[in-house]
Amino acid sequence: GDSVTQMEGPVTLSEExxxxxxxxxTATGYPSLFWYVQYPGEGLQLLLKATKADDKGSNKGFExxxxxxxTSFHLEKGSVQVSDSAVYFCALTLNQAGTALIFxxxxxxxxxx
Amino acid sequence: GAVVSQxxxxxxxxxxxxxxxxxxxxxxxxxxMFWYRQFPKQSxxxxxTSNEGSKATYEQGVEKDKFLINHASLTLSTLTVTSxxxxxxxxxxxxxxxxxxxxxxxxxxxxxxxVV
Numbered sequence: 001g002d003s004v005t006q007m008e009g010p011v012t013l014s015e016e017x018x019x020x021x022x023x024x025x026t027a028t029g030y031p032s033l034f035w036y037v038q039y040p041g042e043g044l045q046l047l048l049k050a051t052k053a054d055d056k057g058s059n060k061g062f063e064x065x066x067x068x069x070x071t072s073f074h075l076e077k078g079s080v081q082v083s084d085s086a087v088y089f090c091a092l093t094l095n096q097a098g099t100a101l102i103f104x105x106x107x108x109x110x111x112x113x
Numbered sequence: 114g115a116v117v118s119q120x121x122x123x124x125x126x127x128x129x130x131x132x133x134x135x136x137x138x139x140x141x142x143x144x145x146m147f148w149y150r151q152f153p154k155q156s157x158x159x160x161x162t163s164n165e166g167s168k169a170t171y172e173q174g175v176e177k178d179k180f181l182i183n184h185a186s187l188t189l190s191t192l193t194v195t196s197x198x199x200x201x202x203x204x205x206x207x208x209x210x211x212x213x214x215x216x217x218x219x220x221x222x223x224x225x226x227x228v229v
Binding site: 034036041042043044045046089093098100101102103104105106108 | 119145147154155156157159162164206208217218219220221222223225
């Protein structure tokens with residue numbers, strides 16, 4: 001079935017370090033891909049998305065490129081901040097009415113000053 | 114942008130009682146709503162999909178008689194945890210999706226349920 005696999009955490013970085021969180025997917029069709037962020041005790045916020053191959057989603061310094069050939073959507077940021085500490089979820093949807101997002105297991109990022 | 118309001122944000126109830134969680138779309142009509150459950154330090158598990166005016170579709174392994182979902186209008190869906198037990202303690206999150214081709218999902222802020 002359709003699924004999302006993302007790297008296990010936690011990821012611990014110092015402020016201003018480079019961040020990569022790997023995400024790969026398996027899907028029968030042509031999914032849209034998302035990264036969501038969850039701060040402690042809160043719901044999910046959309047961070048960025050890409051709807052077709054080679055699209056690059058970007059927001060708040062984060063970016064991810066939809067790579068169909070490697071079925072990947074890795075999240076990157078050039079210089080992380082303490083405020084980026086959160087749980088990051090990679091997700092996909094098959095773009096059909098009534099279908100839910102399928103989430104990866106989440107990666108906890110902890111940034112120290 | 115689209116906003117989903119979820120209430121309550123946290124609730125403590127006694128074992129054997131029922132708890133209702135509401136999810137409202139504030140500035141759009143949500144033709145489809147999704148209910149997720151999240152265990153500590155784990156991903157979101159889809160519980161059910163509800164469409165306005167019809168019965169919810171439950172995922173395998175989710176007890177539909179225990180987790181009652183009602184989607185009576187285009188702006189409101191409710192999840193009722195009936196005869197709650199400590200193992201039902203969890204973080205519940207709703208997600209709403211407007212009709213059309215945007216395929217945008219908006220999430221509520223979640224409800225922390227603790228059954229004592």
